[in-house]
Amino acid sequence: MMIGKKIFQDKFRGAILGCFLGDAYGSSFEGMNPERIRFHMTDFSKKFRRRYTDDTDMTLAVAESIIQSGGVSPEDIAKQFSLHCDLTRGYGIGTIKAVLALRAGIKWDEVARIVFENGSFGNGAAMRVSPVGLFYHHDLGGLRRAAMEQANITHVHPLGQWGAVMQACSIGLAVSQNPNGVFKKEQMVADLKEILWGGPIEYMKALNKIEERVTQGKILRSQEVARSFGNGVEAHFSVPSACYIAITYSPDFCDAIRAAISLGGDTDTIAGMVGAIVGAHVGEKGLPIEWIEQLEDGSRGHSFARGLAGRLFETWWKIHGATCFTAMS
Numbered sequence: 001m002m003i004g005k006k007i008f009q010d011k012f013r014g015a016i017l018g019c020f021l022g023d024a025y026g027s028s029f030e031g032m033n034p035e036r037i038r039f040h041m042t043d044f045s046k047k048f049r050r051r052y053t054d055d056t057d058m059t060l061a062v063a064e065s066i067i068q069s070g071g072v073s074p075e076d077i078a079k080q081f082s083l084h085c086d087l088t089r090g091y092g093i094g095t096i097k098a099v100l101a102l103r104a105g106i107k108w109d110e111v112a113r114i115v116f117e118n119g120s121f122g123n124g125a126a127m128r129v130s131p132v133g134l135f136y137h138h139d140l141g142g143l144r145r146a147a148m149e150q151a152n153i154t155h156v157h158p159l160g161q162w163g164a165v166m167q168a169c170s171i172g173l174a175v176s177q178n179p180n181g182v183f184k185k186e187q188m189v190a191d192l193k194e195i196l197w198g199g200p201i202e203y204m205k206a207l208n209k210i211e212e213r214v215t216q217g218k219i220l221r222s223q224e225v226a227r228s229f230g231n232g233v234e235a236h237f238s239v240p241s242a243c244y245i246a247i248t249y250s251p252d253f254c255d256a257i258r259a260a261i262s263l264g265g266d267t268d269t270i271a272g273m274v275g276a277i278v279g280a281h282v283g284e285k286g287l288p289i290e291w292i293e294q295l296e297d298g299s300r301g302h303s304f305a306r307g308l309a310g311r312l313f314e315t316w317w318k319i320h321g322a323t324c325f326t327a328m329s
């Protein structure tokens with residue numbers, strides 16, 4: 001199937017704004033019990049500025065670096081983290097210490113074991129990976145390498161690294177799917193299983209469960225999703241949950257975000273990752289405008305993010321666009 005240039009551009013915007021939306025809406029529900037979440041979700045239409053957290057903050061830094069370097073350079077991404085991360089935006093302790101160490105002049109490949117000696121298995125490397133998934137979507141082998149390389153700055157634990165790989169590849173595969181056709185769920189799970197082969201067993205077990213649910217065509221209730229996959233900050237819990245929700249609910253962006261938030265736990269990150277995958281599938285045209293209007297829009301707000309997504313696409317197009325289009329046609 002041939003996807004046109006304009007559609008790809010829209011998909012890049014959809015993924016970055018999708019992450020922004022999920023993070024900003026999800027963050028108000030972090031740590032709330034499921035009953036309160038159900039009650040408060042009814043005021044989604046309430047007008048107040050939705051502020052983003054570390055998930056979007058780091059995503060923007062990764063996108064800026066890829067635009068400047070023409071690909072993933074961990075050294076440059078680390079430089080962007082040290083320049084742009086706003087550590088008041090709800091960062092995890094390991095990542096705060098890593099960014100402070102970068103600011104103190106420690107080399108990018110020496111900061112990841114400062115807090116956790118075996119490296120962090122938090123979802124911090126997965127939550128920020130959408131620009132990588134977009135930029136390498138045409139080359140899944142290259143995508144896996146690049147996702148791992150960007151993870152290594154802060155998350156060298158295999159569960160942290162491979163969580164980033166699973167999330168990046170989910171986005172890459174969603175970009176390649178026709179936004180107007182049926183979402184090929186079984187195909188996506190089969191492709192993910194192939195890519196994650198050889199990684200930690202936790203991800204393969206989760207993918208087998210996702211495959212079973214998708215084949216049965218049964219939609220799990222939020223409590224069952226949280227029980228089956230987990231909803232914590234650990235990458236091997238939250239990334240499979242996000243992947244299951246995105247595959248189950250896409251192309252309905254709003255239902256997918258609501259389902260992600262209903263899990264409770266790490267709601268900003270799970271909803272941010274779901275938003276990025278579904279946004280990569282449906283594009284900006286599939287996102288709710290009235291939700292976007294409520295996002296914060298300061299110097300690095302939603303207009304900036306949209307522009308950045310456009311520049312990321314232009315960079316991809318200049319470097320890979322012509323080759324990919326020739327190969328596809």
Ligand code: R7I
Pocket residue numbers: 053054055090091092093094095116117118119120121122123124125127157233234266268269
């Ligand atoms: O992974 P990270 O950047 O955190 C991201 C999360 C997202 O939910 C964001 O929205 C934000 O709220 O934080 O930060 P880390 O500190 O590296 O990892 C997150 C948490 O995972 C840690 O604070 C620990 O609780 C846990 N964790 C570990 N615990 C014990 N041993 C991660 N790695 C380890 C470990 O090796």
Ligand code: MG
Pocket residue numbers: 053054055089090268269
């Ligand atoms: Mg956050």
Ligand code: MG
Pocket residue numbers: 266267268269270
């Ligand atoms: Mg979070």
